[in-house]
Amino acid sequence: EDQVTQSPEALRLQEGESSSLNCSYTVSGLRGLFWYRQDPGKGPEFLFTLYSAGEEKEKERLKATLTKKESFLHITAPKPEDSATYLCAVQDGEYGNKLVFGAGTILRVKS
Amino acid sequence: ETGVTQSPTHLIKTRGQQVTLRCSSQSGHNTVSWYQQALGQGPQFIFQYYREEENGRGNFPPRFSGLQFPNYSSELNVNALELDDSALYLCASSPLGYNEQFFGPGTRLTVL
Numbered sequence: 774e775d776q777v778t779q780s781p782e783a784l785r786l787q788e789g790e791s792s793s794l795n796c797s798y799t800v801s802g803l804r805g806l807f808w809y810r811q812d813p814g815k816g817p818e819f820l821f822t823l824y825s826a827g828e829e830k831e832k833e834r835l836k837a838t839l840t841k842k843e844s845f846l847h848i849t850a851p852k853p854e855d856s857a858t859y860l861c862a863v864q865d866g867e868y869g870n871k872l873v874f875g876a877g878t879i880l881r882v883k884s
Numbered sequence: 885e886t887g888v889t890q891s892p893t894h895l896i897k898t899r900g901q902q903v904t905l906r907c908s909s910q911s912g913h914n915t916v917s918w919y920q921q922a923l924g925q926g927p928q929f930i931f932q933y934y935r936e937e938e939n940g941r942g943n944f945p946p947r948f949s950g951l952q953f954p955n956y957s958s959e960l961n962v963n964a965l966e967l968d969d970s971a972l973y974l975c976a977s978s979p980l981g982y983n984e985q986f987f988g989p990g991t992r993l994t995v996l
Contacts, residue, residue: 805983813921814990815989815990816988817927817987822984861928870917870939872927873888876924
């Protein structure tokens with residue numbers, strides 16, 4: 774069965790203090806790995822899709838990378854508005870389009 | 885281009901009742917998926933609809949059922965509500981040929 778584990782569960786950063794969030798996964802056939810941002814009480818907002826080991830995607834202060842067993846979301850010089858829960862999900866080619874999510878990392882950036 | 889919309893925003897029901905949640909997919913998207921998100925957890929896949937037929941189901945009992953309409957809007961029906969059904973229910977749509985799913989704002993269901 775597909776599994777996604779995210780760490781840490783929560784992360785507190787000072788504004789400008791760069792860090793990384795981890796997503797480790799177990800799937801029989803990776804079709805895609807997805808990163809989402811979720812603000813309290815709202816639906817997840819799509820950030821990135823990664824398909825193969827070695828792939829990298831960037832958007833503003835965020836950069837996502839992928840290996841055969843894990844993905845990292847690097848946050849460079851974060852701002853308070855980057856505070857949110859970051860969710861990682863995998864899509865297994867054997868199970869259609871369903872996404873299997875991790876529990877998320879709650880990020881708080883203080884000014 | 886309008887995004888995915890869901891209604892209602894919040895809903896309070898009592899145990900044993902039935903509920904219907906609605907979703908309007910993003911324009912041009914013909915696949916819709918439903919997820920349940922309990923507090924502090926990631927979303928869990930309930931089922932997916934494509935061309936008005938169920939196209940995959942997660943580990944949810946038959947009292948969770950759905951419909952997709954020709955205009956790609958969708959409903960999630962839950963019968964015999966239980967306290968553990970209290971959660972944020974999310975609808976997500978995908979355009980044909982794409983893996984990305986785009987989520988609506990969700991419906992917060994509270995079962996008392």
